[in-house]
Each structure stands twice: as structure tokens, then as C-alpha cells.
């Protein structure tokens with residue numbers, strides 16, 4: 001059974017459907033990423049999914065239970081880290097993590113979790129005196145200490161330094177391997193790509209794509225390309241016929257060859273066979289960024305210029 005099931009969810013504010021027919025599921029041991037522009041409806045979807053907001057339409061189940069009808073039962077199985085954390089700011093890190101642990105029947109060792117999240121030195125500091133990154137780590141500790149069946153993480157690593165970010169990813173992967181279902185809202189493409197088994201891209205309240213990170217990247221049109229300049233006449237057909245080439249465009253001496261995968265080797269070999277001198281090779285490989293931008297209606301830019309030699 002899916003841990004979280006969202007079916008045809010609708011939420012309306014001021015006559016506008018900010019969530020408009022969203023469906024998605026998260027299985028045990030699965031990390032599902034949720035990507036979308038600011039205001040796309042991600043937080044609203046997630047908060048409806050765990051019973052914090054009342055849907056105006058559709059159906060939501062956590063382990064088969066309606067989270068608004070059976071609040072107490074559902075609270076026992078979910079851990080939530082939201083953008084706006086409300087904690088008792090006058091309590092210390094240790095006090096808060098132990099208090100949250102006491103809310104759950106089962107759970108992690110609070111002190112070990114504090115250490116794992118790099119909060120040992122701050123354990124006796126009141127929440128109100130923590131740095132932004134420490135407060136972020138605390139909110140994650142509070143979400144995870146009850147060993148939830150479903151962890152909902154909204155902007156997991158915002159404000160964390162690069163080392164802390166890597167550490168957090170490792171922790172989330174361990175939890176996934178332990179069978180926990182994770183719903184991960186993120187604006188960090190590297191994070192979404194590394195952690196997510198599947199990614200839902202939400203735009204204007206609708207799921208515009210739901211696929212593996214590799215599946216989303218493979219959908220990008222024309223983002224894998226090699227461009228170069230030729231210094232002798234070129235018959236485009238010598239390149240069009242190469243395996244993996246989708247499109248060849250020639251504009252004077254500028255040539256662009258597009259298709260999935262790395263085409264540089266095949267292109268340079270072919271040019272050599274035909275004795276066509278060429279320079280200024282630039283390559284571009286599709287990324288999750290490209291997929292996201294294309295799916296949410298942005299135009300793709302031109303290939304990056306080559307890096308200057310040091």
C-alpha cells in the first residue's frame with residue numbers, strides 16, 4: 001500500500017484553483033521530489049496531503065487513513081519539516097528533541113540524532129539563539145525523531161552549508177533504505193536529482209510531469225548538442241546519418257548537431273574522415289535544470305562557452 005496517496009486534489013483560494021487536480025503517491029522506501037516555480041502550489045499540495053489544510057476536492061490518504069478525519073493516528077506516522085517552523089523558541093535543542101521524541105511511541109535516540117545532525121555543540125542552546133542553519137537542522141531532527149513512516153521535507157537543505165547538505169542527503173538516503181517514504185519539496189536540482197526516485201513537476205497547480213530524474217532529463221528537446229565552426233564546405237548529410245543525431249543545422253561556418261548523448265567523438269571522427277577542418281567545439285548535456293525549465297515554460301539558453309584554460 002502507498003504511504004501517501006493524493007488523488008485529484010483541488011484547493012481554491014479567492015476563486016482561483018492553486019492546486020488543480022494533482023495526483024501522486026509515495027510508496028514505502030521511496031523518495032518523491034516535488035519541483036515547481038515559486039507559487040506553483042507545492043506547499044499547498046503537501047500540506048493538504050498531511051491534513052494540515054482542508055482540500056476543496058479530491059482524496060488524500062496516509063497509510064489508507066484520511067489525515068483530517070484521524071488526525072492523532074496520522075500524526076504518529078508522519079514527520080514534517082516545513083518552511084515555517086513553529087517550535088518553542090525558549091527551549092534548548094536537547095529539550096526540544098526529547099520532547100518531540102516523547103510524542104511518539106517508537107522513535108530514534110534523540111541524543112544520537114542531535115549528534116548526527118551536527119548539533120552537539122549547540123545542544124544546550126535555546127532555539128531562539130541558534131543560527132539559521134542550526135535551526136534548520138533542528139527542524140529536521142524534530143521531523144525525524146519519531147521514526148516516521150512518511151517524512152515530509154519542504155526545502156530540506158535551505159540555509160545549510162555544503163558539508164551539512166551532503167550529510168543531510170546521506171541521512172535521508174539511510175532513512176529511505178530503512179523503508180521510510182519521503183516527500184521532498186525542493187528548489188535545489190542537484191538535491192532532487194540525487195535523492196528522488198521519482199519527481200513530480202508542478203506548474204500552476206497541475207502535475208505537468210511525473211517521472212524518474214533520468215526520465216525527465218531524457219525528455220528535454222535539443223539540449224544535448226555540440227556546436228563548432230567549419231573552415232571548409234560541409235555537406236550536412238555526413239552528420240545527419242550518424243547514429244544518435246536528431247538534427248543538424250548549418251548557418252554559414254557555424255554548425256550545430258543535436259541528439260541524445262555525447263556526439264563529439266562521432267562528429268570529430270566524421271569531420272576528419274572528410275578532411276573538414278573545424279574549431280571551437282562546445283558541448284552541452286541536458287540537465288534536470290533544463291528539464292525543469294522546459295516543462296515549466298522557460299526557453300532554453302544557448303550552449304555554455306568553453307571554460308577558459310587556466
Ligand SMILES: Nc1ncnc2c1ncn2[C@@H]1O[C@H](COP(=O)(O)OP(=O)(O)OP(=O)(O)O)[C@@H](O)[C@H]1O
Nearest residue numbers: 013014018036037038039040041042043044045083
Ligand atoms: N492561505 C492562503 N490564502 C490565499 N492564497 C494562498 C494561501 N496559501 C497559498 N496561497 C497561494 O497559493 C499559491 C500556491 O502557494 P504555495 O505556497 O503552495 O506555492 P509553492 O509552490 O509552495 O511556492 P514556493 O516555491 O514559493 O514555496 C500561491 O499563489 C499563494 O499565494
